[in-house]
Amino acid sequence: MKENARFGHFTDEKTGENYIKTSIKGKSLLTMPQLNKGTAFTEEERKAFGLCGKLPQRVETIDEQVERCYLQFQRFGTALEKSIYLRNLHEISETLFYKLVSQHMHSMLPVIYTPTVGDAVEEYSREFRRPRGLFISYEDRHRIEEILDNRTNPEVDLVVVSDAEGILGIGDQGIGGIEIPVAKLMVYTLCGGFHPSRGVPIYLDCGTNNRALLDDPFYLGWRHERLTRKQYDEFVGLFVEAIRKKFPKAIFALGRLWS
Template sequence: MPKFRSITDENAKVLYLETNALGSALLTTAKLNKGTAFTETERQQFRLLGKLPYSIENLQQQELRVYQQFLKKENNLEKHLYLRSLHNTNEVLFYKLVSQHLTEMLPILYTPTVGKAVEQFSQEFQQPRGLYLSYPDKERIDEILENRLNPEVDIIVMTDGEGVLGIGDQGIGGMDICIAKLMVYVLCAGVNPHRLLPIQIDVGTNNEQLLNDPLYLGWRHPRLEGEKYDEMIETIVSAIRRKLPRAYLHWEDFGRENARRNLERYQHQMCTFNDDMQGTGAVTLVALLSALKRSKTPLTEQRVVIVGAGTAGTGIADQLCAGMIREGLSKEEALSRFYLVGRHGLIHEAVANLTAFQKPYAQRLKGESMTTLQLYDVVQRFKPTVLIGCSGQGGIFTEAIVKTMAAQVEYPIIFPLSNPTEKSEATPDDLLNWTEGRALIATGSPFGQVDFKGEKIPIAQCNNALIYPGIGLGVLVAQATRLSETMLWEACKALSSFASNAPDIKKALLPNFEDVQAISHCIALAVATQARQEGLAKVKQSVDLAEEIERQFWSPEYVNYHYLPSL
């Protein structure tokens, strides 16, 4: 297996790279391949003579060619697959290309297009990346971790594929979302891609379409539950803690029953984070705080309806509730301001089989009948100021519901957050028309500007990529042993400082991605500083955190290679 290591100076700048790979092994290892940019000396030293066209190019020339190839693709899925192929061929060139066209390409690499790629994972499979931890290999997890390509690992993104975006159980296809999330760490926060690891836990699937698909690449077995599932997770986490004790573990797209349970089980044992709960909740809180600057109403007076009471919905409720408590409400007062709507209507104390994380938000009956309150009834009865969608049900925010809300509040705050685009609870165009332009909107999927009565209205994307890369970078810089709630709050405050403070309701509620690296660095500094203040940072007190963030920043550039056969 090809091995490599970077040789750096005292400021962590890479001077050159040592590798034992030769010839085709070098050209087929994406982390090492430079293609036509290998120098004449390197071509001789690494047995590449004749394996490449004669011309030697620089990175900028290569980037121009691959961008022209990208533009020839006919639709977003083809563009996504092209970028993934480039990622599997030449990582440096891939990151150079996307970093030059981030606003254009991020929606193609990440949400919403990645959802389609996940669904077609087995049909479009090109080559393996990351590690697959399958239940039949449960006794060999340590051995599998040793088979990783990257010798040092800073961040792991891990999924079991049960709750992918808004499309549910996708089995082994969840690997694509892990890869996409790690790309975002690199592109938005400058995290070194040579120190990242995507992991797909394969405990089967309950998706009958996948089980019956002759091309499905995962373990063909009903999804494990209960004790066997928990034992598998414990085996994996224990192995990670032994083999990669400094790694920051990012849980991604676990199912409703397991996402919170896994996080709560391990968050006091290691530095870990659940993006669906904590990341979604944090960026939604920032969007809400920005909206409240426009509506000139305090957080403590909001009445919040959340449609979709799963991992994301309750995670958002948790962050907003914590914000209300910080602003002076008691926990009981804060909880009473939330109305969660599940698949059978309003969640209240008489509903059977509530999960542990839903119960705090169950409305008290007080002698009232709430048995069959559906979304329209909830909006009409409780007069929400904020309506948030995490339901995965496209169009569920109907004209009647939105107009009812708009008749009760001057500036209705409406966040249809479900992905991909076709799952969005409403479109910004409809929301503005139904509210006569008064709605304050953030969406989960990217939408272009809306032309409303001759005005161009920008629509904020409530995208976790605005916050989670900075949190991860802050954890790495601080060498944090845990991720605390206060560290998350500081991340929210840092992101909020980039949101427009203008009272104009026609301004987007969140910053766009043009400044995402500056945003991530600001968040990282806030998170690392708070970790140090709480005694959760192992980095030396003498280290200047802002300088360390700059020092660790990775940019896509080629370095010279030295051959080291004994590596």
């Protein structure tokens, strides 16, 4: 595991089993969705990671956790409310999230991706709870490597990026476009077996020409009209250069960029 990494994935040479090493303990461990098991932490794990007294006494299986989460999911009336619930679960425990959705793909896949992701994109700034992914604005174009170094995942095989110029037939949606790379990574994991901790969703904030967003006091993106072609080319060039330097073997998955 790299010195600056917070956790790492390894394989036991004798058994072939995969496991994770981490130095994170206590409350910090419970706030890491990539590592948090919640009530499924065993008694031995609770002692080892300083979790005694930080969780209810009962140790649950992941199947018991899934059953509770599905009951909670069913209580929400609209698709957007269900989407928000699943996104929050994703920010609490990735393992539990993927276990739940994999067991209910027929009803949940349209909630985390199309068509409901379009609503999540439009309502992003007003429904914002926690950030997911990396946000790189034009004003940060000379700090891209620094921003990439601030990622959570130590190893990166896949970068999914969008500038949100054209989203699912609803046009320029500004910073809400981060929801597309996030959702695509979910689908790649659920349907393609991609490891969720080896991908990074990125939003390139090039401004927006959506006047409703620019006039919205809650809008979280860069309040500026979209870049000119020259500025855009400069920005994307710097981004690609930084990505190639930091992740030379990573695969690009692109949302719609300048056409």
